[in-house]
Amino acid sequence: MWIKKKKKIEDQRKIGLEMLEFLFISFIVALFAFGFLYFTSCSIAMTYLDGKGVILDEEKKMVLVLWIRSSCLLASVVVFVLLFLFLFGQKVSYLISIIHGVKALEERQMDFEIPLEGNDEFTQLAESINYLALSQKLLKEKEENLKKEREEMIRSISHDIRTPLTSILSYSEYMQKKEDWSKEEIKSYMELMQGKAEQIKSLTNQLIGKKERKLEFIDNGKILIEQLVMEWEELLEDRFPCEVIWNECNNFSGIFDISELRRIFDNLSSNVEKYGDPKQSVKLQVITGEDKLVLIQENGVRTEGELEVESNKIGLNNIQQIVGMYDGEVEVTKSEKEFRIQMIIPIKKVL
Secondary structure: OHHHHHHHHHHHHHHHHHHHHHHHHHHHHHHHHHHHHHHHHHHHHHHHHHHHOOOOOHHHHHHHHHHHHHEEEEEEEHHHHHHHHHHHHHHHHHHHHHHHHHHHHHOOOOOOOOOOOOOOHHHHHHHHHHHHHHHHHHHHHHHHHHHHHHHHHHHHHHHHHHHHHHHHHHHHHHHHHHOOOHHHHHHHHHHHHHHHHHHHHHHHHHOOOOOOOOOEEOOOOOHHHHHHHHHHHHHHOOOOOOOEEOOOOOOOOOEOOOHHHHHHHHHHHHHHHHOOOOOOOOOEEEOOOOEEEEEEEEEEOOOOOOOOHHHHHHHHHHHHHHHHHHOEEEEEEEEOOEEEEEEEEEEEOOO
């Protein structure tokens, strides 16, 4: 604190010394101008009068010298004032630039920078204003990025909530229509609805800011994938012929968040429902290796109307984001007649 105070006093002294320097320079130049004008004028006047043969008495000489001295003094004062104003005007001009910077800062115009001149308190003030403007600009950009990320997250999660919610509505509607139920069937559908409700709860928690990944070690990964594929197939089989290829799928174990894998399959089915051609089969191939899980989905594309292009992009972005959490890769190939997406998810054994 003492050091800052000392530095501030030194900066103030610098400005005072600069003002004294301006005064001293102006005074020296004005004094030189006075001497030069006075002696030059006296010499010219005397030479002129001698040339004309005019002889002045002592009184008239004193009047002439007094008039010359007064004129030269007035001229030197003008030189002093003009020179001082010129030198001081540079500081005033710089101060005006600083004032404009403060005004721009008040109006939240952050794309400006005051040029740094000299090494005094004005310079430090300009430097502080530049730093403040840059800080405000970075803060504004950060706020806009956070707002954009928040909006994208809301769209993403809202998009993903619809699939499990649709499933719950379908299950409940089916249960209302069917009259004869066995205890095993009721238990099975209740477990399915509970799973979908838990998924909605997890997504809702993310929506209100409670981000939590429930990573757990899955010992029998094939059983989990079979269950998720079965749910994927149930969502599509009423409208699309489905074909699942398992010949390269072996049992595996690794660390996953089950809700994230479920979101991948939900987005896959949602994309097919919106854009898939019901006349063509939907193929899903599951490939496993020692260190990766590969999912490949292929389906035909409808030619009529594309009314939900933004939603389609949200679904694909969600898949890419989730796969990216596992440091995986997503490759999308799309033509007028066919859509293909391949996801490579590395299998991690430890957190």
